Amino acid sequence: xxxxVVIVESPPKAKTIGRYLGKDFHVxxxxxxxxxxxxxxxxxxxxxxxxxxxxxxxxxxxxIKSLRQAVKKAKTVYMATDLDREGEAxxxxxxxxxxxxxxxxxxxxxxxxxxxxxxxxxxxxxRINMDKVSAQEARRILDRLVGYKLSPLLWKKVAKGLSxxxxxxxxxxxxVEREREIRAFKPEEYWTVAAILSRPGDDRTFKALLAxxxxxxxxxxxxxxxxxxxxxxxxxxxxxxxxxxxRAQDKAPPPxxxxxxQQTASTLLGFSAKKxxxxxxxxxQGMDLGPEGAVALITYMRTDSYHVAPAALAAVRDLIKExxxxxxxxxxxxxxxxRDRAQEAHEAIRPxxxxxxxxxxxxxxxxxxxxxxxxxxxxxxxxxxxxxxxDVTDVDVEAAADATRALLKARGRVLVYDGHTKVTGLRLAxxxxxxxxxxxxxxxxxxxxxxxxxxxxxxxxxxxxxLVRKLESLGIGRPSTYAAIxxxxxxxxxxxxxxxxFFATDLGEVVTDKLVRHFQKIMDYDFTSHMEDxxxxxxxxxxxxxxxxxxFWQPFSESLDRAGEEMESTKNHAVEEAGPCPDCGAPLVKxxxxxxxxxxxSKYPDCKYARxxxxxxxxxxxxxxxxxxxxCGGVMILRHNRRGEPFLGCEKYPKCKTTxxxxxxxxxxxxxxxxxxxxxxxxxxxxxxxxxxxxxxxSAYPKCRNAKPLKGDKKAAGDKPAARQPRSSAPRSRxxxxxxTCPDCGAGLVIxxxxxxxxxxxSAYPKCRxxxxxxPDLALNNGPENAPEGD
Numbered sequence: 001x002x003x004x005v006v007i008v009e010s011p012p013k014a015k016t017i018g019r020y021l022g023k024d025f026h027v028x029x030x031x032x033x034x035x036x037x038x039x040x041x042x043x044x045x046x047x048x049x050x051x052x053x054x055x056x057x058x059x060x061x062x063x064i065k066s067l068r069q070a071v072k073k074a075k076t077v078y079m080a081t082d083l084d085r086e087g088e089a090x091x092x093x094x095x096x097x098x099x100x101x102x103x104x105x106x107x108x109x110x111x112x113x114x115x116x117x118x119x120x121x122x123x124x125x126x127r128i129n130m131d132k133v134s135a136q137e138a139r140r141i142l143d144r145l146v147g148y149k150l151s152p153l154l155w156k157k158v159a160k161g162l163s164x165x166x167x168x169x170x171x172x173x174x175x176v177e178r179e180r181e182i183r184a185f186k187p188e189e190y191w192t193v194a195a196i197l198s199r200p201g202d203d204r205t206f207k208a209l210l211a212x213x214x215x216x217x218x219x220x221x222x223x224x225x226x227x228x229x230x231x232x233x234x235x236x237x238x239x240x241x242x243x244x245x246x247r248a249q250d251k252a253p254p255p256x257x258x259x260x261x262q263q264t265a266s267t268l269l270g271f272s273a274k275k276x277x278x279x280x281x282x283x284x285q286g287m288d289l290g291p292e293g294a295v296a297l298i299t300y301m302r303t304d305s306y307h308v309a310p311a312a313l314a315a316v317r318d319l320i321k322e323x324x325x326x327x328x329x330x331x332x333x334x335x336x337x338x339r340d341r342a343q344e345a346h347e348a349i350r351p352x353x354x355x356x357x358x359x360x361x362x363x364x365x366x367x368x369x370x371x372x373x374x375x376x377x378x379x380x381x382x383x384x385x386x387x388x389x390x391d392v393t394d395v396d397v398e399a400a401a402d403a404t405r406a407l408l409k410a411r412g413r414v415l416v417y418d419g420h421t422k423v424t425g426l427r428l429a430x431x432x433x434x435x436x437x438x439x440x441x442x443x444x445x446x447x448x449x450x451x452x453x454x455x456x457x458x459x460x461x462x463x464x465x466x467l468v469r470k471l472e473s474l475g476i477g478r479p480s481t482y483a484a485i486x487x488x489x490x491x492x493x494x495x496x497x498x499x500x501x502f503f504a505t506d507l508g509e510v511v512t513d514k515l516v517r518h519f520q521k522i523m524d525y526d527f528t529s530h531m532e533d534x535x536x537x538x539x540x541x542x543x544x545x546x547x548x549x550x551x552f553w554q555p556f557s558e559s560l561d562r563a564g565e566e567m568e569s570t571k572n573h574a575v576e577e578a579g580p581c582p583d584c585g586a587p588l589v590k591x592x593x594x595x596x597x598x599x600x601x602s603k604y605p606d607c608k609y610a611r612x613x614x615x616x617x618x619x620x621x622x623x624x625x626x627x628x629x630x631x632c633g634g635v636m637i638l639r640h641n642r643r644g645e646p647f648l649g650c651e652k653y654p655k656c657k658t659t660x661x662x663x664x665x666x667x668x669x670x671x672x673x674x675x676x677x678x679x680x681x682x683x684x685x686x687x688x689x690x691x692x693x694x695x696x697x698x699s700a701y702p703k704c705r706n707a708k709p710l711k712g713d714k715k716a717a718g719d720k721p722a723a724r725q726p727r728s729s730a731p732r733s734r735x736x737x738x739x740x741t742c743p744d745c746g747a748g749l750v751i752x753x754x755x756x757x758x759x760x761x762x763s764a765y766p767k768c769r770x771x772x773x774x775x776p777d778l779a780l781n782n783g784p785e786n787a788p789e790g791d
Contacts, residue, residue: 003024003025003026003074003075004024004025004026004074004075004076004077004078005025005026005027005028005070005071005074005075005076005077005078006021006025006026006027006028006078006080006108007027007028007029007030007067007071007077007078007079007080007081007091007094008027008028008029008030008080008081009029009030009031009032009081009082009087009090010029010031010032010285010740010741011029011741011742012282012285012286012294012741013029013113013285013286014027014028014029015027015286015294016113016285016286016294016295016296017080017113017118019115019293019294020114020115020118020119021118021122025078026070026074027080028066028067028070030060030063030067030081030090030094031060031063031740031741032090032740033057033060033090033093034056034057034060034063034064034090034093034094034097035054035055035056035057035060035093035096035097036054036055036057036140037052037053037054037055037140037144038053038055042144042145042148043055043144044141044144044145046553049546050141050546050549050550050553052137052140052141054093054096056097057773058773059760059772059773064097064098067094067097067098068098068099071098071100076106077100077105077106078105078106078107078108078122078125079091079094079095079105079106079107079108079128080108080109080110080121081094082109082300082302083109083110083111083300083346084132084300084302084346084480085132085133085135085136085139085480085539086136086480087109088107088128088129088132088133088136089132089133089136089137089140091105091107091128092128092130092133095128102127102128102130103127105127105128106125106126106127107125107126107127107128107129108121108122108125108126109121109126111299111300111309111346111347112296112298112299112300112347112352113284113285113286113296113352114296114352114353116311131538131539131540131541132539134538134539134544134545135535135536135538135539135545137545138535138538138545138548138549139535141549142166142531142548142549142552143165143166145549145552145553145556146164146165146166146522146556147163147164147165149556149557149560150164150515150519150560151163151164153560153563153564153567154511154514156569157514157567157568157569157570157571158507158510158511158514158569158570158571158592159507159570159571159591159592159593161593162492162507162511163488163492164511164515165488166522166528166531167476167477167481167485167528168485168488168489168492169511169512169515169522169523170476170522170523170525170528171467171471171476171477171485171486171489172489172494172495172504172508172511172512173512173515173516173523174462174467174470174471175462175467175489175494175495175502175503175504175508176504176508176509176512176513178459178461178462178504179461179503179504179509180509181458181459182458182459182461185458185459187455187456187457187458188221188455188456189221189222189453189454189455190219190220190221190454190455190456191219191220191221191222191223191225191226191451191452191453191454192209192210192219192226192451192452192454193209193210193218193226193229193230193233193449193450193451193452194207194208194209194210194449194450194452195207195208195209195210195233195238195397195399195408195446195448195449195450196446196447196448196449196450197238197397197410197444197445197446197447198436198444198445198447199436199438199442199443199444199445200443200444200445202436204436205447206410206412206433206435206436207410207431207433208395208397208408208409208410209408209409209410210229210233210406210407210408211407211408211409212406212407213229213232213404213405213406213407214404214405214406215405218406223451223453226451226453227451229406229451230449230451232401232403232404232406233399233404233406233446233449234446234449235401235402235404236399236400236401236404236406236446237399237400237401237443238397238398238399238408238443238444238445238446239397239398239400239441239442239443239444240395240396240397240398240438240439240440240441240442240444241396241397241398241407241440242395242396242440243393243394243395243396243438243439243440244393244394244395245391245392245393245394246391246392247389247390247391247392247416248389248390248391248392248413249387249388249389249390250387250388250389250390250419250420250421251387251420252334252382252383252384252385252386252387252419252420253379253382253383253420253424254306254336254348254383255306255308255336255348255349255350255379255380255383256348256349256350256376256379256380257303257304257305257306257338257348257349257479258277258301258302258303258304258349258479258480258482259304259468259469259472259479259482261276261280261301261349261375261376262276262277262464262465262468262482262483263464263465263466263468263469264375264379264465265372265375266463266464266465266468266500267463267465268375269368269371269372269375270500271368271372272464272483272486272487273464273468273482273483273486273487274483274484274486274487274737275368275737276372276483277301277302277483278737278738278748279368279369279372280298280301280349280372281301282369282748283296283297283298283301283369283372283373283376284296284297284298284299284300284301285741287361287364287365287369288364289361289364290363290364295352295356296352297351297352297356297361297373298349298350298351298352298373298376299347299348299349299350299351299352300346300347300349301349302479302480303346303347303348303349303479304338304339304346304478304479305338305346305347305348306335306336306337306338306348307338307346307347307348308347308348308350309347312347312350312354313333313384315353315354315355316354316380316381316384317329317333317384319354319355319381320381320384320385324385324422324423327386328385328386328419328420328422329384329385329386330384330385330386333384334383334384336348336383348380349376349380350376350380351373351376351377351380354377354380354381357377358370358373358374358377358378361373362374378423378424379424381423382420382421382423382424383420385419385420385422385423386417386419386420387419387420388415388417388418388419388420388421389415389416389417389419390413390414390415390416391413391414391416392411392412392413393411393412393413393414393435393438394409394410394411395409395410395411395412395435395438396408396409397409397410397444410433410435411433411435412432412433412434412435413432413434414434460501461501461502461503462501462502463500463501463502464486464497464500464502467486467502468482468486471485474525474528474529475528475529475532475533476525476528476529476532477532478532487736489508491736493505493507493508493593494507494508494511494512495508506592506597507592507593507597510570510592514563514567514568517567518559518562518563518566518567519556519559519560519563520559521555521556521559522552522555522556522559531548531552534547534548534551535548570590570591570592571589571591578599581601581602581603581607581609582609583601583607583609584601584603584606584607584609586601586602586603586607587602588600588601588602588609589601589602590613591604591610597613598610598611598612598613599611599612599613620640622637622638622639623637623638623666624637624638624651625637625638625648625666627648627660627666627668629650629651629652629656629658630658631650631656631658632650632652632655632656632658634650634651634652634656635650635651636648636649636650636651636658636660636666637649637650637651638662638666646662646663646664646666647659647660647661647662648660648661648662648666648668674686674687674696676696678698678699678700678704678706679706680698680704680706681698681700681703681704681706683698683699683700683704684699685697685698685699685706686698686699687710694710695707695708695709695710696708696709696710705766735750735751735752735761735763736750736751737750737763738750738751738760740760742762742763742764742768742770747762747763747764747768748762748763749761749762749763749770749772750762750763751774758774759771759772759773759774760772760773760774
């Protein structure tokens, strides 16, 4: 008997949904996008109204073949992809690739993967929303035009391997401008004077700051002026001049939307935006809760709406009344206003079942997933609780002497009702204080006077949280794009993160200057925001997608033609103080790569001499050692990486890529014995170090590659797979997490770098060895044949 076929994006989602649909439904996973613009060509016919050409991704050929067999005899086909534009586009592309009529395919959407939501969605199916598809198609075409037209210009004028993007480049501009503000900032000195006071006979003290001296505002610019004020105040008598008391409310925060979840997770948990969204994706699709099986824990995580379903509001109000008491429950549900173009059909991010507390699910989740779920659960519960209430007291203190009249001010507050902070926790300001009981006219005793020097501070560098907040306030980007933007600008070498703050690199400044000068319109904040608004209008059927693309293309193509003629190259600027090339005598020029600026020979590629700029790490010349390569018997060479760290590498590189850590003299670092034995071969286990930290490895490496994390290692408690001994090769970049899942085992897929370039591999390797090509929407820029595409 023919079954109904349901197609979703990932195996975990398929597994969770399959539990609720019954035996008449067969759920298949498309593994994300199945079609896209071709990798090695533009794929957009500009002369024919920007007609796109789509091809089935090479890595999805087997998936499409399997899906065709599944839908061939299906009674009805349902597309249950995500409810945003991207999900709608995936559903449409699946129809095209499988030869299905989109008008006949049932489209189901849901904010949460729960039994009631799934049954409701399948009871009222709709059709594919072609307006959403058009909006996503317009965004894809715009990004392709920028990536394939502008990036080669940067390769020619600045450095090979660079990229530019419609939103990515604007984000870099924000960071470059902030970097220059900080560089140009000149600190100004100022002083404050604080008096530590108390009531006579009372040990409790409080601090009051000097605000006025002789009727003038007090903010001295020198220590001498502050010291003079202190001397005058020492001889003064103090009394309470005035007291103002008021009741202040601290309202509950709204439930999370995507940008706020990323910001809060960055601030409180230290998560990157990419990590936050990857974990949230798993929580949405379903987590194994032991006896319950696969359960979706949160609603859809890409949203800009504060809307909450009535049933969820009723459930959280019942929980608040039962768990915290009726005093914490407002008389009516609380509603929060979303931004103007928020999709009210979406919901805020919330638990699918608020009765499923963080303590109840913690035993089944890894540490990071449990922490993120707790953050979402607490925020949702707090959003429907009463405001916290504080008694705020402002005190004016008079200091009077023969020739001195001074006014000092103090503020204190006392929590009188905790409200929503019962769940979210109480956060006090740095200088917060509680004042003793005071009345007007009370005399005060001076304990001490504290003059303090200060300097005005430059504007702070952006963190991931503050950059997302800034992009959101400018209307640049949308919930689904922030994580990708932050990752891309770092991968391209335009910015670096140090101590969780963004620093613009020299390369980022050079590229930004050239783009701002020659592409003023697309680098304009208002224009970028305007384009986002127009894409929203396309989704709402208020504007044809072709108009949006034409509006962008005309000024962009004109600027592109001019820039090809006028943009000055940075590749041929000779650096006279660097001297001639030691290999061929030609002038040395300053060049750029994603790792930063360097000096290179002007006759490149005929002469490939290069060295770091002055002030950067100078690598010592390679030196032969007496140590022998364990893999091929060759001599090990003492080398240094670009950070100046020593290592031993085989002389037969690149044929043999064996490396060993060593000290500055070239002596191999001896692994630390553990007393444990390898369960695979019986050899002793030793402690080794990698970029990710120490791990246990078999001493018989490379014959035996058994490796595992150290017990008690923080990383072992997270969502990353067990560490394994790296292959015998030169150091490679750290795998990049994605929101894709492995079709074989359901684990997350990560982008790795191999000898032939980047590829998608299962994070459960070596238990699962699934690999596939990197799809274009995740592709890293690795040469002209794989042009980068903006955001």
